[in-house]
Amino acid sequence: MRKLRGIAFAIAEAIDQEMARNDRIIVLGEDVTYWGAVFGFTMGLFNKYGRDRVVDTPITEQTFMGMAVGAASVGMHPVVSLMFVDFCGAGFDQMFNHMAKNHYMSGGQFPMPVTVITAIGGGYGDAAQHSQVLYGLFAHLPGFKVVVPTTAYDAKGLTITALRDQNPVIIFGHKLLTGLPFLPFEGEEEDVPEEPYTVEFGKAAVRREGRDLTIIAAGLMVPRSLKAAELLAREGISAEVIDLRTLVPLDEATLVESARKTGRVLIVDEDYLSYGMTGEVAFRVQAGALGSLKAPIQRLAVPDVPIPFSEPLESTVIPSVQRIYEAARSLVGAGAAA
Amino acid sequence: MLIKPEPSLEDLRYIVAKAGLDADRLLKAYRQMCLIRSFEELIADRYYIGKTPQFNMAAGPIRGEMHLAVGQEAVAVGVCSLLEGGDVVVSTHRPHHHALAKGVDPKKLAAEIFGKATGLCRGKGGHMHLFDATNRFACSGIVGASFPQAAGAAFAFQKLGQRNVGVAFGGEGAANHGTFAETLNMAGLFNLPLIIVIEDNFFADSTPKWAAVSTVHHFQRGLSFNVPSYLVDGMDFIDVYRAAKEAVGRARNGMGPALIEAVCYRYRGHFEGDAEEYRTREELERWRALDPILRLGERLKRLGWADEATLNRLRDEAHREAEEAIRFAETSPLPEPQEALTGVFR
Numbered sequence: 001m002r003k004l005r006g007i008a009f010a011i012a013e014a015i016d017q018e019m020a021r022n023d024r025i026i027v028l029g030e031d032v033t034y035w036g037a038v039f040g041f042t043m044g045l046f047n048k049y050g051r052d053r054v055v056d057t058p059i060t061e062q063t064f065m066g067m068a069v070g071a072a073s074v075g076m077h078p079v080v081s082l083m084f085v086d087f088c089g090a091g092f093d094q095m096f097n098h099m100a101k102n103h104y105m106s107g108g109q110f111p112m113p114v115t116v117i118t119a120i121g122g123g124y125g126d127a128a129q130h131s132q133v134l135y136g137l138f139a140h141l142p143g144f145k146v147v148v149p150t151t152a153y154d155a156k157g158l159t160i161t162a163l164r165d166q167n168p169v170i171i172f173g174h175k176l177l178t179g180l181p182f183l184p185f186e187g188e189e190e191d192v193p194e195e196p197y198t199v200e201f202g203k204a205a206v207r208r209e210g211r212d213l214t215i216i217a218a219g220l221m222v223p224r225s226l227k228a229a230e231l232l233a234r235e236g237i238s239a240e241v242i243d244l245r246t247l248v249p250l251d252e253a254t255l256v257e258s259a260r261k262t263g264r265v266l267i268v269d270e271d272y273l274s275y276g277m278t279g280e281v282a283f284r285v286q287a288g289a290l291g292s293l294k295a296p297i298q299r300l301a302v303p304d305v306p307i308p309f310s311e312p313l314e315s316t317v318i319p320s321v322q323r324i325y326e327a328a329r330s331l332v333g334a335g336a337a338a
Numbered sequence: 339m340l341i342k343p344e345p346s347l348e349d350l351r352y353i354v355a356k357a358g359l360d361a362d363r364l365l366k367a368y369r370q371m372c373l374i375r376s377f378e379e380l381i382a383d384r385y386y387i388g389k390t391p392q393f394n395m396a397a398g399p400i401r402g403e404m405h406l407a408v409g410q411e412a413v414a415v416g417v418c419s420l421l422e423g424g425d426v427v428v429s430t431h432r433p434h435h436h437a438l439a440k441g442v443d444p445k446k447l448a449a450e451i452f453g454k455a456t457g458l459c460r461g462k463g464g465h466m467h468l469f470d471a472t473n474r475f476a477c478s479g480i481v482g483a484s485f486p487q488a489a490g491a492a493f494a495f496q497k498l499g500q501r502n503v504g505v506a507f508g509g510e511g512a513a514n515h516g517t518f519a520e521t522l523n524m525a526g527l528f529n530l531p532l533i534i535v536i537e538d539n540f541f542a543d544s545t546p547k548w549a550a551v552s553t554v555h556h557f558q559r560g561l562s563f564n565v566p567s568y569l570v571d572g573m574d575f576i577d578v579y580r581a582a583k584e585a586v587g588r589a590r591n592g593m594g595p596a597l598i599e600a601v602c603y604r605y606r607g608h609f610e611g612d613a614e615e616y617r618t619r620e621e622l623e624r625w626r627a628l629d630p631i632l633r634l635g636e637r638l639k640r641l642g643w644a645d646e647a648t649l650n651r652l653r654d655e656a657h658r659e660a661e662e663a664i665r666f667a668e669t670s671p672l673p674e675p676q677e678a679l680t681g682v683f684r
Contacts, residue, residue, distance in 0.1 A: 034544045034615045051549075058514030058550040059481045059542055087480065090515070125401020125453070127464035129479040182611055184396045305682050309464025310453030311401060313678035 004192040006179015007155035008040030011117065011171065014159035015079055016045060017196045019053065022077065025163060027054045028064050029081025037081040039119040040180050041173060061091030068114045069098045077163065082118040085134045085172065099168045100143030112143075114169075115162045121174040121220055121270055122318055124183055127309035133219070133269075133302075135172045136276035139247040145169040145201060146247040148218040150177060152192045154245060157199030164198070174219040174270075186223050202249035206258070210240035212332050213264035216255060216281055218244040221268040221319060228324035237332050247277060255281065256288030263294035266328050268319055269301035276301065300327045340571045340601060340628055347640055354641065357580035361643040365652065367419055367575050368638060371411040371631050372656035374435045377444060378406045378606075380664045381434070381451060385610050393611050399668070400452055404465060407435035409573075409605035412630035413537050414439035416578025417505060417598070420586045424502045426491035428484040429477035431466045432604075436507050440475045442468070444663035454670035461673040462681070481542075482515030484508050485534060489521045492532035492595070503531040503589040510599075511542025513556040522563040525595035532595040533585045534560070537572060539604045544616045560597030572602030573628040576637070603628070 004010055019025045027042050027049075033056050036043030046054045057064040061082065068078035082088060088095065095116075102110045122131030139146045145167055149155035155173065162169035177187045207222060208229050215225040222243040229239040240258050244250065259265050265285055267278040278299035285297060300319045308314055345353055354364070381404070388398030395402060407414070410432075418427065418439035429436040437447050442458070450457030451465045458470050466479035474491075478484060488506030495502045512518060513536050525532045536556050540547050553559065560567030566588070568581040578600055585596035603625040607614050638644035644652075 031543045031545060038543075056545045056549050058545075059511045060514055060516065062516050090480065090482065124396035125464070126395075126403055127467055127479070128462075129467065130403065182393050182395050184394060303679055305679060306462075308462040308678050309402070309450075309459075309467065310457075310461030310673050312672050312675045313453075313461060316675040316678040 001191050001193055003189045004152040004179070005189045006177055006185060006187055007149050007152055007173050008178035008180055009043065010152040010156040010192055011041045011159045011173060012036065012043045012045065014156045014196070015042065015163065016048065018160060018163040019045065019049060022163070024075060025077045025079060026071070027079045027081070028057055028068060030057060030059055030083050032056055032081050037117070038083050039173065039175060039178050041117045042081060061087055062094055065091035065094035065099065069094060069102060069112065072112050072114045073102065073110045077113045077115070079115045079117065079163070082116055084130050085118040085120045086129050086132050088118070088134065088137070096141050100141050103167070104143060111166050112168050113166045116168070116170040118170065118172055119175050120172045121176060122307045122314060123176050123220070125309065125311065125314065128306040131307040133172070133271040135247055136271045138170050139277065139280075143168060144248060147171045147201065148244065148247060149173060150219060150222040150243050150245070151187065152179070152190055154199050154205070156192055157197050158201070158245065160196055161198045161201055172219065176220050186220060188223070199245070201246045202251050204245055204251035204254040205243045206240060206254065207243050208239065208241040210238040210262065212238045212262060213266060213328055214240045214242060214258040214262045215266045215268060215324070215328060216242045216244065217268040218247065218277070219270060221270050224319065224321045225268050225324055227321040228328060231321070231325045232328055235329070237329065239328055250281070250284065252284050252288060255285050259285045259289035260292040263292050264331050265293070265297045266331050267297065267299040268324055269299070270318060271301060272304055273299070273301040274304050295331060298327055298331045300324060340573055341569065342571060342577065350637060350640065353576060353580065357576060357583055359576065359579065361641070363419070364634065364638055364643060367415050368631070368634050368649070369652040369656050370415045370419070370439060371575065371634065372653045373444070373659055374411045374414065374438050375408060375631060376657040376660035377438060377448070377663065378408045378434060380660050381448070382406055382606065382610060384664060395611065400465070402464060404610040405432040405608065406606050406610065407432050407604065409625070409629070410537055410539065410602045411435055412575040412578055412634070413535065413572045413600040413602055416575050417533070417535055417582045419579065420582050421505065422502065424474065424500065426474045426488060426502070426504045427507070428488040428491070428504070429475070429507045430484055430509060430512065431477070431479045431481070432509070433466065433468050433477035436477070437468055437470070437475055441473045442470045442475050444659060445666040446470070448663040448667035449670050452667040452670070453672065454667055455673040456666070456670040460677060462677070482508065482512045482517040484512070485517045485521035488534070489525055489530055489532050492525070492530040493528065495531055496528070501590050503533060503586055505533045505535060507535045507537060509542060510536055510538035510540070510547055510556060511545065511550065513559070514542070514550055519559065522560055522565050522597065526563040526565045529594040531589035531592070533582070533589055534595070534597045536597065536599045538599055538601045541608065541616060543608045546616060555599055557597055557599040565595050565597050567597040568599065570598060570600050572600030573630045573633065575630060575634045
């Protein structure tokens, strides 16, 4: 056991340990050698495994995603780096029409053990084409497992689970949780075992227990919700904070149980508001806990605009600790008044 | 020197005259390249405010990634000095030199890079997303996105019967993208007034060209689509200009597309903060000897069209213009927060 700062090294270590165990794993993508996929998810692998197993591709998302599909169909397990999730557009056809569907369409003949690792999120001024979250797009499509690690411990365990899964799994690592020195870090250092271990998909984590409301979040919104919960606690409001960890599969049971207990639910998301994670989670929570709800479910997400560049604009659209706090406070107030 | 031998004075006079260049045009190009150099260096200087000693991309007056084009000035100026106001330029994640060369106001450009309300896009776009409808300039942070968009503009000019051209800039990394091949095919097929300019600076982010390209040069690919293709010394304004003159002239006169591959070098990292593990200092120094501004200055002196004092004056003038642009950006107000929620639809 040692302390790790952030998810990037944890993910790279998970890949390293699985590569050592399984010689069918290869790493593909842009800048995966010298730069460790820019956000560190493949750091150290090039030094250890060389260019034979850690392969810099040309800037050709469509083609390297398609090559992952083809390689997986004959027994490899490609780990594909999509440098920023925003670049998915350039490779999306191979992802959503093939990677996600070939197993199903082939009547189960074609396995698709592919792990895609991508960087998400804003908050550091990278503007509309490099700051999106977009996991809702992938969660919407049948055939992808959607993993959003928040902590270093989860990042390692979830990545190992992904690398032992026979299905396409996409790991969405938030840039402000990577722990890399050139970016702000909003996570916390924590103990992570050196040996391999797995974290099961479809199990949300209750990060903080509470009585008055449930805040449901993923990725960067989890530490921000935890900070908001501390502010709420100073006013005597007890917030439960749940980290989804995986959007697909989704741990409905934990969400519904918490909603029944607290009666008030706020869903916080850094993805776009409409037709996304918040709407889906709200639907599932109300379906299981309607009778226990004391107020309508509330949500806070990026209003339906692209992420603007300038700081005052960017911080207006990405949910902050303060705005999570305010939304939670007003939800509890509204419930009490009702 | 890089691709072609340095011409004798007699040959230089011949080449310059044949390209339709004269003292005025060359001095103007020199000043323009100096403006770009100063602008980029001043942006770099301001970018690191608040980012030292610990480099934090989110800190300081300019946030996020920053891709500068120091060293690549001759490509932008060599091509864009042949364009008219109505011609379209679509650029890349490294767009400042193209923008300035296309005539974008340095003040509004700087203000956008600083995220100010007075910027080209009112602070919404930022350094990789610069748009100027007046000067028909756009760019994208997504690699490979420029080619089809410039082709679309060229397609429209053809349909509308306008004698304008579309110009797409892209790096040699972008030329590995599907859009490059797809666009060349369409451009050749429809005989579009399109010029694709590949700035081949040898590295796609950190990935060296040898690890990413199956051929030696990308102009070979253009030839396979029946698109006339040129390989030029991108560190030499005159060499870029004379190829671009042919390409633009032909496109404007209905004779179809061209590809120009300009071999050049970026003196700074892929982005600011880049540790540059993928190249050596010796390599960088070798390319510094080919500095396009120094080379054009030397040629102006050889031709007897400028002395050191003239060159100094042009450099100083350009530097002051860049400083004024930065000062304008620094003293401009930030946008109001509610601006963020407007403008998705017209």
